[in-house]
Amino acid sequence: MDDFLNPPPGWRYAAYPWFARDTAPDLPRLVQVGRVLLPEFFHLVIGTEDAWTQSRRDGAIYVDPGPTVLFLDFQVFEDEIDMAHATSAFFDLPEVYEKVRKIVRPNRWKQLGIHCMVRYLAEFTDEEGRPDTDVSAYDGAGLDRVSRRPEVALQWLDKLQTHAADAYAEARGTPPPKRKRVKLTDEFLQEVARIYRVAENTELPPTREVATHFKAPHSTAAKWVATARRRDFLPPAESASNEAARSAVRQAAP
Template sequence: MDESLKPPPGWRIAAYPWFAMDEPTELPRLLRVGSVLLPEFFHLIVAPEDAWRTYRDGTEGAEGWQAPVLFLNFQVYEGELEMTEARSAYQDIGVVMDKVRKVIKPEKWKLLGIHYMTQYLVQFMDEGGRPEGDRMRTHADWPVSDEVDPYGNRPKAAIEWLDELQAHAAEAYASARGTPNPRRKRQRITDDFLRKVARVYGVAERAGLPPTREVASQFKAPHSTAAKWVGSARRKKFLPPVGTPVYGAYDPTIERRMEIEYELHDSLKDLTPARRRELELELETLGGPVPGREA
């Protein structure tokens, strides 16, 4: 490990794939940030060793309830990682920020977030699921059932994580060796595919969403690849020239499908199972997922 990324003596740093103090019901999407994959949202914890919570078996420090514990929430937006919120435990956030700044400079916080979250993902891949060392959601005072644990029984989201992480690792290895990536499935750029790209782009633009980002999201591709597809769609005249709005008749059905897709997959709303099923049924009655969106 780079020495500059190690926690100061007497401190501990860790990252986990959900917002601090949340109770997630599913794993976030993995998104590309530069050359790495990161969860769409995650948090970093910076705290003294004795602040980590005591377990009933006595394996953790017991004197940390008044220590400065800093939670930093991060979110990936349009291919960039942003720190969205800072929270604290036991002490006022201002007091905690001042204490942490003295041992770790704020300009390193984002780099630490990337480093420790990447470490977590490597462990996740090596162990085929939630790392053994991840005790944040198995704390004796925070019981977890299969109904709310996003990792329990290797759910679909965890398996998708493993597939994406393994594909990304294979791609990085192939790139380092200068050889083709055998795992990467190339999208055939047909006219039919580019028409789908144009349709998603146009619906997103009319809905006020970032259209290229929406294309990337719908087809699960890097933003740079989505931009190339959009450029190809323009050359085929499936989209107007750059700077010209995408016109077309307003289709409330398509717009509603986009809204439902966003709420189900891309928003940060914590949907109840009943609400999620309600939206899925409505989507089915409207003709199913928006073109390009994989179920």
């Protein structure tokens, strides 16, 4: 293992889903990048140990040598991982940047973020939900396990466990485990329709997004979409194409 993945004494590295300081209502979706799964949005924290062990109470302000904390936000887009922006806590960003870059070089930050995020996902799987090390999963009364196990967390577990089983089978040169046949319930097809519509609205290939979300072959996702249309969870294909054409005309009009 490269030395830069191990923090020096007095420092700690960690990664968490979503961007730093976001108050997102749910976990972001998992997407495959190369051979690993990653949240669509995640952030890396590089900080001194006291950033985790101390707290800020009653408006008290830390003074030097207080905690040094750098937050690095990453986003996965079209199979690429980009650093969206950086923020700091307690001290100005330039001052924190100068301290952190002496601990781990900036050209290593993305690799370090991926490493820490994969480690987080392993803990998420082992603990069947957001791990105890996830500081963003705490509230004033401590870790609320019930509220941290919504449906999307269960979807994470299923996808992570499936991905791990596939990777293990590939490493051993054996066929991947057989999948349970998906029941085309109204609830499932409504989710297919929701993902499809979101992809359309963001100008992404909708059927591909359905396939990616459920980790299914494109042909299977296309059948689910067709079934969702038949059950009126999506408009007929002709109506959808007509609406797309009208939208294109409106955008092209002066």
